[in-house]
Amino acid sequence: MKNKILPFSVIIFFGMIFFIFYKGLEDSKIYTPNVNTKNEIPVFNTKDFFSGENMKSSSIFELDEIYLLNIWSSWCIPCRQEHPFLMNLNSDNTVNIIGMNYKDNLKNAKNFLEELGDPYKEIFTDVDGTIAIEWGAYGVPESYLIYNNKIIKKYIGPLNQKFINEIKLLIK
Numbered sequence: 751m752k753n754k755i756l757p758f759s760v761i762i763f764f765g766m767i768f769f770i771f772y773k774g775l776e777d778s779k780i781y782t783p784n785v786n787t788k789n790e791i792p793v794f795n796t797k798d799f800f801s802g803e804n805m806k807s808s809s810i811f812e813l814d815e816i817y818l819l820n821i822w823s824s825w826c827i828p829c830r831q832e833h834p835f836l837m838n839l840n841s842d843n844t845v846n847i848i849g850m851n852y853k854d855n856l857k858n859a860k861n862f863l864e865e866l867g868d869p870y871k872e873i874f875t876d877v878d879g880t881i882a883i884e885w886g887a888y889g890v891p892e893s894y895l896i897y898n899n900k901i902i903k904k905y906i907g908p909l910n911q912k913f914i915n916e917i918k919l920l921i922k
Contacts, residue, residue, distance in 0.1 A: 789900045792884040799851055799859070799873035810848060810872060816921050817846045817896040820870070820909075821882055823854045824862035826890045832908035833866045839914055840869035844921055845895075849873035852882055852890050895920060 794807045811817055820836060822829040840847055849870035851859050856875075876882050885894065886904070893905040895917060903920060905913050 791894075791896060791899050791901060792881070794881050794884060796874040796876065796881060799849070799856075799875055805874060810874065811896060811899055813898050815846055815897075816844075817848050818917065819848045819850060819885075819894040819896060821850045821852050821876075821885070821887055821890050821892045823852045823890050824858040825854065826852075828908035829891045830862075830866070832891055832910070833869070835909045835911065835914050836869040837867050839909075839917065842918075844918065846871045850881065850885075851875045852887075853877065853879050 791807065791811060796805055796807070797803065798805050818839070820832075836847060839845060847870050849872070851873055853876065882890075882892075885892075888906055891908050893909055893913075894901050895903040895905075903916075
């Protein structure tokens, strides 16, 4: 009888462990910022990418102008993939592209722009990632279409031709 209780107890024990882990998979504790509750762009202070001078968000985004804020980093592989699309969009001169350099080494970021080109009208830095969190960003790259200090559309992930065509339609 003792020989049958031990294997049965082990099976019950591992069955309970499996059940606990299985239930734990259903409970997501991932923080996802909610940008649907606030369409206004956040107010923040930052530093200019090239000069390092302090700047306010109110000096970056003017009324009656269309902006595409692009969050990027030199270490981000998808940022490299979307860069030709940003260069193409910049050549059309239909939208002001603003760059937010996210948690990056300044020297590496400048080398990135020298190698691939600079599509940005203006670039500011987000050294610790707090500005991106205020925008509701999940990571890099992300882009926001902005008009009159309001977010019109958010693009998660790298821009592609489909997104560029959508942006061109929205700004007409």
